Amino acid sequence: MNSIILNGTIITMLENQVIRDGAVAIENNTIIDVGKTSEIKRKYSHGYEKIDAKGKIVLPGLVNTHQHAAMSLLRGYADDLPLQEWLEKWIWPIEGHMTASDIYAGALLTAAESIIGGTTTVNTMYHYTAEENEAKAFADAGLRGVVGHVCFSWRKKDDRKALEDLAKNWHNQKNGLIRVSIDPHAPYTVDPDYMKELKEIQTELNNKYGEKAPIIWHIHVAETSDEPEKIKKAFNVQLKGGIIEYLDSLGVLDKNVIAAHCVALTEKDIVTMKSRNVKASHNPISNLKLASGISPVPKMLEQGVTVSLGTDSPCSNNTADMFEVMKTAALLHKGVNRNPTLMAAQKVLSMATLDGAKALSWEKEIGSIEVGKKADIIIVNFAKPHLCPVYNEVSHLVYAAKSADVETVMINGEIVMENRKLKKIDLEKVMETAEKAKNRLLERIKSNIK
Amino acid sequence: MNSIILNGTIITMLENQVIRDGAVAIENNTIIDVGKTSEIKRKYSHGYEKIDAKGKIVLPGLVNTHQHAAMSLLRGYADDLPLQEWLEKWIWPIEGHMTASDIYAGALLTAAESIIGGTTTVNTMYHYTAEENEAKAFADAGLRGVVGHVCFSWRKKDDRKALEDLAKNWHNQKNGLIRVSIDPHAPYTVDPDYMKELKEIQTELNNKYGEKAPIIWHIHVAETSDEPEKIKKAFNVQLKGGIIEYLDSLGVLDKNVIAAHCVALTEKDIVTMKSRNVKASHNPISNLKLASGISPVPKMLEQGVTVSLGTDSPCSNNTADMFEVMKTAALLHKGVNRNPTLMAAQKVLSMATLDGAKALSWEKEIGSIEVGKKADIIIVNFAKPHLCPVYNEVSHLVYAAKSADVETVMINGEIVMENRKLKKIDLEKVMETAEKAKNRLLERIKSNIK
Numbered sequence: 001m002n003s004i005i006l007n008g009t010i011i012t013m014l015e016n017q018v019i020r021d022g023a024v025a026i027e028n029n030t031i032i033d034v035g036k037t038s039e040i041k042r043k044y045s046h047g048y049e050k051i052d053a054k055g056k057i058v059l060p061g062l063v064n065t066h067q068h069a070a071m072s073l074l075r076g077y078a079d080d081l082p083l084q085e086w087l088e089k090w091i092w093p094i095e096g097h098m099t100a101s102d103i104y105a106g107a108l109l110t111a112a113e114s115i116i117g118g119t120t121t122v123n124t125m126y127h128y129t130a131e132e133n134e135a136k137a138f139a140d141a142g143l144r145g146v147v148g149h150v151c152f153s154w155r156k157k158d159d160r161k162a163l164e165d166l167a168k169n170w171h172n173q174k175n176g177l178i179r180v181s182i183d184p185h186a187p188y189t190v191d192p193d194y195m196k197e198l199k200e201i202q203t204e205l206n207n208k209y210g211e212k213a214p215i216i217w218h219i220h221v222a223e224t225s226d227e228p229e230k231i232k233k234a235f236n237v238q239l240k241g242g243i244i245e246y247l248d249s250l251g252v253l254d255k256n257v258i259a260a261h262c263v264a265l266t267e268k269d270i271v272t273m274k275s276r277n278v279k280a281s282h283n284p285i286s287n288l289k290l291a292s293g294i295s296p297v298p299k300m301l302e303q304g305v306t307v308s309l310g311t312d313s314p315c316s317n318n319t320a321d322m323f324e325v326m327k328t329a330a331l332l333h334k335g336v337n338r339n340p341t342l343m344a345a346q347k348v349l350s351m352a353t354l355d356g357a358k359a360l361s362w363e364k365e366i367g368s369i370e371v372g373k374k375a376d377i378i379i380v381n382f383a384k385p386h387l388c389p390v391y392n393e394v395s396h397l398v399y400a401a402k403s404a405d406v407e408t409v410m411i412n413g414e415i416v417m418e419n420r421k422l423k424k425i426d427l428e429k430v431m432e433t434a435e436k437a438k439n440r441l442l443e444r445i446k447s448n449i450k
Numbered sequence: 451m452n453s454i455i456l457n458g459t460i461i462t463m464l465e466n467q468v469i470r471d472g473a474v475a476i477e478n479n480t481i482i483d484v485g486k487t488s489e490i491k492r493k494y495s496h497g498y499e500k501i502d503a504k505g506k507i508v509l510p511g512l513v514n515t516h517q518h519a520a521m522s523l524l525r526g527y528a529d530d531l532p533l534q535e536w537l538e539k540w541i542w543p544i545e546g547h548m549t550a551s552d553i554y555a556g557a558l559l560t561a562a563e564s565i566i567g568g569t570t571t572v573n574t575m576y577h578y579t580a581e582e583n584e585a586k587a588f589a590d591a592g593l594r595g596v597v598g599h600v601c602f603s604w605r606k607k608d609d610r611k612a613l614e615d616l617a618k619n620w621h622n623q624k625n626g627l628i629r630v631s632i633d634p635h636a637p638y639t640v641d642p643d644y645m646k647e648l649k650e651i652q653t654e655l656n657n658k659y660g661e662k663a664p665i666i667w668h669i670h671v672a673e674t675s676d677e678p679e680k681i682k683k684a685f686n687v688q689l690k691g692g693i694i695e696y697l698d699s700l701g702v703l704d705k706n707v708i709a710a711h712c713v714a715l716t717e718k719d720i721v722t723m724k725s726r727n728v729k730a731s732h733n734p735i736s737n738l739k740l741a742s743g744i745s746p747v748p749k750m751l752e753q754g755v756t757v758s759l760g761t762d763s764p765c766s767n768n769t770a771d772m773f774e775v776m777k778t779a780a781l782l783h784k785g786v787n788r789n790p791t792l793m794a795a796q797k798v799l800s801m802a803t804l805d806g807a808k809a810l811s812w813e814k815e816i817g818s819i820e821v822g823k824k825a826d827i828i829i830v831n832f833a834k835p836h837l838c839p840v841y842n843e844v845s846h847l848v849y850a851a852k853s854a855d856v857e858t859v860m861i862n863g864e865i866v867m868e869n870r871k872l873k874k875i876d877l878e879k880v881m882e883t884a885e886k887a888k889n890r891l892l893e894r895i896k897s898n899i900k
Contacts, residue, residue, distance in 0.1 A: 113835035288785030335738030389888035404854035438839035
């Protein structure tokens with residue numbers, strides 16, 4: 001479908017550019033022109049569906065760089081608990097009962113919530129199952145995503161098979177909408193040899209399937225300060241420096257690695273991240289809720305590290321709302337560093353769009369409204385009391401706008417939400433299925449039958 | 451109007467009570483019964499308008515205990531700046547150009563936003579003007595509020611007149627919807643003698659107008675750690691302890707004082723707050739945005755201090771969204787104290803409802819769904835992807851629900867929002883007026899004509 005979005009305020013995310021009374025022309029899945037409405041209208045008058053954005057803000061879709069999409073089925077199951085008790089007594093036992101169809105149902109629910117909230121790309125780490133999986137859920141909803149399979153030392157053989165299947169069946173599929181990743185769970189659950197092996201598998205799979213788009217690495221890094229002890233306990237490896245230094249010593253760090261959390265970093269870790277061009281996914285809401293600590297984001301930014309934003313799973317957030325994450329990120333570092341000039345709105349919006357695309361090695365195709373890029377575009381309705389009056393649209397997007405203000409969502413040139421109504425999936429049915437899946441999970445955990 | 455809300459899940463806020471398939475009966479402005487739908491329906495069958503809350507959550511309206519409602523006109527005017535530059539170069543100069551009709555327009559916008567977001571009571575501190583004012587705006591919107599006049603040493607005579615007018619014309623008016631307060635700005639802008647005088651004025655006005663409802667004191671306290679130096683500089687008073695101790699030495703603290711912010715408190719300050727029964731308004735979003743610091747809320751709660759929640763002004767937040775404040779409060783203290791069990795959802799919801807009512811000395815009438823209390827009730831629609839599935843409604847209300855999920859708002863027995871549409875004011879007109887007022891403000895500041 002060819003379309004033009006007209007009469008809007010376009011935030012392109014290229015060097016603070018704002019085009020008032022602007023327009024975007026789209027052919028198939030690609031942006032072919034951006035400019036003033038008067039010009040664009042003249043150039044593309046026939047055969048383009050018109051989308052009126054008068055009084056509205058047009059910006060790139062938000063990029064959520066750390067999720068475990070299937071876990072929405074456990075949203076609110078357990079909160080306000082000590083971390084180990086939360087994991088061992090609550091989350092892991094119920095997760096053990098999740099079937100392939102539960103994974104699909106949870107991921108579809110997260111896909112729906114993401115799109116409704118203006119997120120057009122999600123990087124998710126979960127268990128891959130061949131029958132039904134997160135990749136299928138994202139594709140069915142029309143959501144762009146990097147879908148990974150999470151790897152642990154205790155299941156190397158299964159992991160290898162899952163990674164091969166995932167790459168073969170899903171990498172750069174569905175009109176380029178879905179990419180895949182190799183997801184070592186964390187440095188304390190993946191032993192040093194397996195870590196290296198997973199790097200080799202990445203190279204191997206990239207040689208096979210990665211010519212047009214890279215298969216990236218997605219790993220939890222330094223989420224809490226006790227990771228060195230956990231690594232020592234698990235693998236009898238004594239770290240000499242920080243977690244990033246340790247990973248670097250294994251030779252696994254490069255520009256196609258996205259490190260989620262990056263809370264407990266050393267100064268040298270940050271320098272290494274920059275020199276290896278490792279990307280960070282900052283998850284402020286999850287880090288606060290689980291009391292993991294506060295990531296040194298301003299320091300990473302100072303060093304020139306690419307820092308993107310993520311929600312983390314619906315168990316530790318409890319939403320997939322990137323507007324909330326933007327606001328929390330903008331606020332938190334000002335407060336804890338006693339410096340109100342940190343994390344200015346323009347930078348935070350970039351972290352949620354263009355820097356997010358960079359973090360997923362996808363910036364050639366998404367993250368900005370730019371000729372040649374894929375059309376992942378959201379339209380935000382500013383006719384709301386909390387967005388009135390308007391002095392500065394970018395300030396409003398970060399500090400005042402809400403996911404519920406997103407009105408239209410286009411992904412890969414296709415309108416997947418129009419006037420807040422999802423077009424590719426039946427939301428009522430998605431929610432009904434999730435609620436039923438939850439009831440079955442509770443029954444299974446009660447009777448302890450897998 | 452008499453009405454019954456039926457078939458809902460009622461969160462009464464009395465000792466974690468949840469009534470499934472519950473109902474509330476309301477006569478005029480008062481709750482007359484609460485129970486199972488089957489019983490309530492039988493007892494109040496005729497002459498009651500029925501409100502169906504099937505699949506929805508029914509809870510007390512949220513109480514915002516610190517606002518400067520008129521300042522919504524400056525939302526997003528200046529952000530990400532050092533505090534003094536922000537105040538002196540940006541906020542104060544433009545505020546100097548605000549007229550009485552601007553104050554009304556801004557307060558009406560905040561009233562609209564508050565109601566739409568499920569807030570039914572707002573405690574606001576601003577300049578009182580006789581012609582048009584925040585009290586009139588709240589009453590016009592049907593919002594319950596405590597409306598104050600902010601007092602400074604440099605305008606004692608004007609303050610006295612304003613306070614007398616405000617109390618006479620507005621205290622316990624509009625069917626009890628509006629109450630008023632005495633608002634010394636802060637310990638560094640109100641000298642010690644004037645502080646005592648304002649306490650005398652409070653007593654005097656309470657003797658005249660306060661028989662049925664107290665006129666309270668609303669003051670900024672210890673928002674930043676440099677207040678002792680500011681007091682020294684302004685009044686040549688050298689503090690021997692914390693700010694609360696200082697105020698106590700002036701004899702101004704009692705149960706009808708609400709202290710906003712309470713960031714830089716000493717241990718002894720907290721003990722004194724408890725012994726004088728001074729109430730705190732915690733404003734986490736504003737404190738983070740202005741980099742003021744982090745209030746020791748868990749310590750106040752440990753000591754038994756009543757801590758409520760506030761948004762602060764739309765300049766330092768930038769919304770009037772109490773759902774955001776609840777989530778931020780629940781997250782922040784877990785994170786900075788590295789303890790995920792702090793600020794559990796049930797307590798945070800209480801801080802935003804019943805404890806908010808206590809903080810305004812209004813708990814005999816509002817803050818819970820209880821027979822004899824005024825009917826300030828909100829209905830939240832849970833048929834949303836981010837609120838699915840449901841394990842625990844209270845967890846969802848704090849960690850996942852959004853202001854946009856509020857569907858119906860009743861204040862003082864009157865439905866002021868139905869299906870997200872305001873009933874007493876024309877929202878489009880309110881926003882249009884605010885936008886025009888902003889444009890005039892910018893013109894005036896440009897030409898520097900008051």
